[in-house]
Amino acid sequence: MKRTELKRATPLKSGGIQARERRKKRCKVCKAMFAPARDFQxxxxxxACAIAHAPANQVRARKALADIERKEIKVRKEKLKSRADHLREAQVAVNEYVRMRDAHLPCISCDSSPSDHDLITGSRWDAGHYRSxxxxxxxxxxxxxxxxQCVKCNRNLSGNAVEYRIRLVLRIGAEQVAFLEGPHPARKYTVEEIKTIKAEYRxxxxxxxxAAA
Structure with a gap:
């Protein structure tokens, strides 16, 4: 008598267990709902959540979460900055470059070289504009x-403009000084342009x- 082969009505998937959709869970760390890729996830x-959930990585987890928080705070602060804030930051970057560039030179207005070594805080040096x-x-x-420029000339003597010009001609030449004193088209910097200037001078x-190290 010939036997008839039995067939399953529903074939088994690979691994012997039929695939099923897993129910969503709430993350034990951030409390957000998610679809787990594994039953015990x-x-x-x-x-950050994976690190924080591992008991052996608590120190690392705290550092990672703190880094994330700092970045988020930085992004929020950046969004709150006004155009004036960006201008101030760019000017700080340019001024720092100027002081570093001229570190071997005396004051542009009085040829003095005051030392900062005996100061507890602050500096005896500014970055002074010829044309304010x-x-x-x-x-x-x-x-x-x-x-x-020394603080005395820049702040106490309002830039010491006459002496500034005399030494400026010697330093960059009469032609460049004439360029500075000439007319200039109005310029309205965009926030992105200001950010670019700050980054370039940094x-x-x-x-x-x-180079100096």
Whole structure:
């Protein structure tokens, strides 16, 4: 008598267990709902949650979460900055470059070389504009218009402009000084342009510091 082969109505999937959709879970760390890839998965796919859930990695987890929080705070602060804030930060970057560039030179207005070694805080050096930002905002970031200047000349003597010009001609030449004193088209920097200026001068300052090391 010929036997008839039995066939299953529903064939088994690979591994012997039929695939099924897993129910969503709540992450034990961030409390967000997620679809687990494994039955015993307790946290979502975020790296920070995975690290935080591992008992052996608590120190690392705290550091990772703190880094994430700092980055988020930085992003939020960046969004809250006004155009004036960006201008100030860019000017700080340019001024730092100027002081580093002129570190071997005396004050542009009085030829003095005051030392900072006996100061507890602060500095005896500024980055002084020949044509002030108020008088000529178009040249506020022009390096030819900014030179290392002692605090006395820059702040107490309002830039000591007459002496500044005499030494500026000797330093950069009469033609360049005439350019600074000439007319300049109005300039309205965009926030992105200001950010680019800040980044460029930070790079230039780092290069000067490496060269001086």
């Amino acid at each position: 307790a946290v979502c796919g975020e790296i 930002v108020g008088a000529c905002p178009e040249l506020r970031f022009e390096p030819l218009n900014i030179h290392r 790079v230039k300052t780092r290069e000067l510091k490496r």
